[in-house]
Amino acid sequence: MAALSPLKLRVEGMDCGACALKIENAMKRLPGVSDINVSYGQESVALTFDEDRTSALTIKEKIRALGFTPISERKDLVAPRSAPVLSAREPWWRGKKGRLVIFAAAMFGAAFAAAQIEPQWSQWAYSAAAVISIVPFARRAFAGAISGTPFSIETLMSIAAFGAVLIGAAEEAAVVILLFAVGELLETIAAGRARAGIEALIDLVPRVAFRERDGVVERISVDDLALGDIVIVRPGDRVPSDGKILEGFSELDEAPVTGESVPIAKQAGDKVFAGSINTNGELRVEISHVAADNTIARIIHLVEEAQGSKAPMARLIDRFSAWYTPAAMAAAALVIVVPPLVFDADWMTWVYRGLATLLISCPCALVISTPAAIASGLAAGARKGLLIRGGAALEMLGKVRTVAFDKTGTLTLGRPQVTDIVPIVGNEGDVLARAAAVERNTSHPLGIAIVEAATARALDIPASFGGAIAVPGKAVTTRLKDGFASVGSPRYAAEQTAPDESVSRKIVALEEEGKTVVVLLSGKRVEGLLALRDEPREDAAVGIARLNAAGISTVMLTGDNRRTADATAGKLGLVARAELLPEAKLLEIADMKKLGPIAMIGDGINDAPALAAASVGVAMGGGADVALETADAALLRNRVTGVADLIELSQATLGNIWQNIGLALGLKAVFLGTTLFGVTTLWMAILADTGATVLVTANALRLLRLGLSVRHSTERNQ
Structure with a gap:
């Protein structure tokens, strides 16, 4: 049996869930291709393939045929923590979709000019403009159809445009194509904004470091740093990679990594994170993690991995959209044929209305409604040191009815x-x-x-x-x-x-x-x-109070004696269940899960079984390495209030998803009604589809602005 080779491509132009589905279906049809993972959030396609049956060139050509561009190749799957290689963002007019907009606008402009010069040429001019402009989309529709996606938006567009030309609505057909091209470009711009969070994280790590070797300080690339190297971090510099301070005292701004806005005093023996900003004193730091494995790289990998995974809600929407589009096409066909055949209505009128129905039925806004919100929620959390392993965990956090805390190192400082x-x-x-x-x-x-x-x-x-x-x-x-x-x-x-x-x-x-x-x-x-x-954390009582105020039950699970546990729990305002051996903690969690989803908060080391047994496990208090490698979510700031922040972020994301679904289906329902009554034109129909997609994306991007800054500011002032 031939060995399978890994391949990862960065794909330009993949801006929504429907795009990813097209590529995934096409890859499934190629012989010898398996383990396919397509993420529009990362603009990436990862797979393994048998080179004896399908070549890498064939894979790339298939992607190009669908209208996308594989612009770089990554074979770093064996080292997945490497920071992604991002190409510089080009101006919109240089991209493929930007050029399509310019081309469609030029064709429409030429037809408009011809119609003004000689009105009798109007129908022919607009027909020619529409047919020529639709060719790139029709080619993508054909490629998608033979690759397993017959009911794509390009298919709907091509049928509607050609149908409009045939019934004499050539001018509207040309406008529809131009508006569709503009809509695709807007999707690309919106998707780029959603990805900006990951690019911003990458920019946090400096490109150069000042390494000290044999008493000589030399300027080198951060990628050349090795474990044990000594680097000099001057005031104003960013820490090049994770390490431990050997000499010096300073305050470090860790906000880029943990979201903590107040600089933290650091001295010899303390750990420092890559990307932290040294505010005053000079530091000698021993490197403990290479560039591909530092905190920023792990955060990037975690967020990318999380964005690539699908939440239960997203999987449900995917299944719904799989039959929604064929059903919508059938409905459009019925709109065309039933009134003329049954009620002797005018054929041309109802063909026109059927074509408008076809355009309105595009599922793009619906397909993107959930993953766009999930991706924004994950990115918003990462900016505040709240790391979540995928949409499923983010979704579950919003449904939690009970939060169980370990005591030592979680509710307390862990320094008895x-x-x-x-x-x-x-x-x-x-x-x-x-x-x-x-x-x-x-x-x-x-x-x-x-x-x-x-x-x-x-x-x-x-x-x-x-x-x-x-x-x-x-x-x-x-x-x-x-x-x-x-x-x-x-x-x-x-x-x-x-x-x-x-x-x-x-x-x-x-x-x-x-x-x-x-x-x-x-x-x-x-x-x-x-x-x-062991003294409680300063924010423990506030964090517990926020959860209780939200109607979430809180309980402390500890192996400590009952009197000590009750004394600590009494100060913090939660219920204590004490003298629990590790297996007893698991039984307690199992009992509480019967009443609803439960989150377990622990240090990520001793509480690993309990974290795994809970509906969602959250690691805190164990340091960055453990926090990034354990449980379903991690709190880099090691604050109890971060648990409430996680749940609030999840609830905001779930609310955003339902808003998006309401926007997508609501707009379609309104425009479907106006279409059947003859109010909606073809260009209005495509605006309804494009507008819904842009609105859904913009609504999801609101989560990035929400952050949790207002809440953190309130806490600091208390």
Whole structure:
């Protein structure tokens, strides 16, 4: 069996869902072509093909025959994170559709001039102009018909234009063709505006970097940066790629990446994102991601991937439009033949009205109604650090009735501090040092806090022998010089031994203060207690309040003890479900899903099963890498208010979709009625179709302007 080759083409002139469908149908008919993915949002066609059965040249020629232009080829499918190569946008008059408008206008102008010079030539002049002008569209209609799309807009246009010439309405036929060409050009311009968001992201990354090597600073291309390279970021420069600050202190404007408008203070050891703007001090940064894999590149890839996927609503519209167009053509035929045959009406009148019906029935506006809104919603979210993996997730977010939050690192900062040490055996230093020995290699936030506290006190941490054994949600155990020691929850300690009543009272008192208590055990003997507290995020209460005000139930799922969980939840205004092991969280989510769609908000690492089990999973608090690689959506700003922003964006997008569908079908219904009563002319009919498409696209673009800036501004002022 011959090996399959990947191919990705950037296609000029693909500006709506109907265009993408034409190409997809044509590719399906080529032998040896599979895995076809056509995205009009990206102007791209991705597929695999058997070179022994179909050549790349044949694929390109088939696309050209449909009226599109494959202008570049990408074979980077094995490295999909590479930033897309975008061609410079040409002035409208240099593009193929712009030239068609000029050609159709010239033909109409020539016919008009001829008619003014010699009125008796009028019919012949306009007929010639219409027939010549329709040729490019008729060729595309024929190519589409033999490639699997017989009911295209070009087919409807060609039939209507030739029919109008035959019944003596040649002048209107020429006007209709010109207006159709103008409408296609307007679609191209509108689609270009929708794609501008991705191009703006690409422009965020500088083209050059200042690399320091052997004490010498050299100017190089960002693409030449390698892992571990040291770069100098001067005041006013953009960070060339993701990395870690080695030296320097400055404030970085991360708004281009996360939407955070206030510059963030950064110092040695802090991470920086590609595209961030260094506002004052000079920084030495060690590169941690190459250009093709930095945060901006991953965001671009994620948004492109999301725009290429279809939401359930979009798939429904596609299925509807598949039979809508043939049905509309049949209806136009009935308009032509029924009145003359049944009611002895005038044939020419009803042929004219049937042709107008044919033009009105074009489904372009309906087909584009959903994907245009979804693409704008995804781009608007990306501008504010709200990353959504596709239309399905964006659509589901607007239907969520319950939001479940993890506690540590999600509602809280994820940086717990040791607040109390209660020794039962020895002194505070002994208890803290032995607990740190057990937690030395942990990645859990509580364990990290214990080790940091011991290090800060310069304690002599005992050596451990062998690896630590973790029981999720319960304890960590390791072997020290004098035997096995464990750091676990009070519940785990109660399973191992019966603590003194005074110890139990102390645990209760600490937990009622909102602190998390862990118990140090040596074998089955309690040696001490450590209490830690992780403060809630500053915006957590506001974020929860916004969700509650919207009628969305909020709940905190945590493995922490009930008293600590209730204390934290009480401050924030949500319900707590505590002492949950990972599998118990899954059961809780399954129960809540029975009542309606549920969103799970977690850090993207420990909560991966819960994120996957929810109707939609949202990652936050785990850093850019994790946020971009996990769950259905990610909050780059790590703000709880971002959850409400996501849901509001989804609801705005869903509302926009229904507005678009209403516009598309409503305009057609109005003009269909006026056509049957003889009010609508052919040129009005094509204006109805083109106008609906432009209105739907413009309405979808409103989502880009909505952003969430007003809401963020309100929050900052609170």
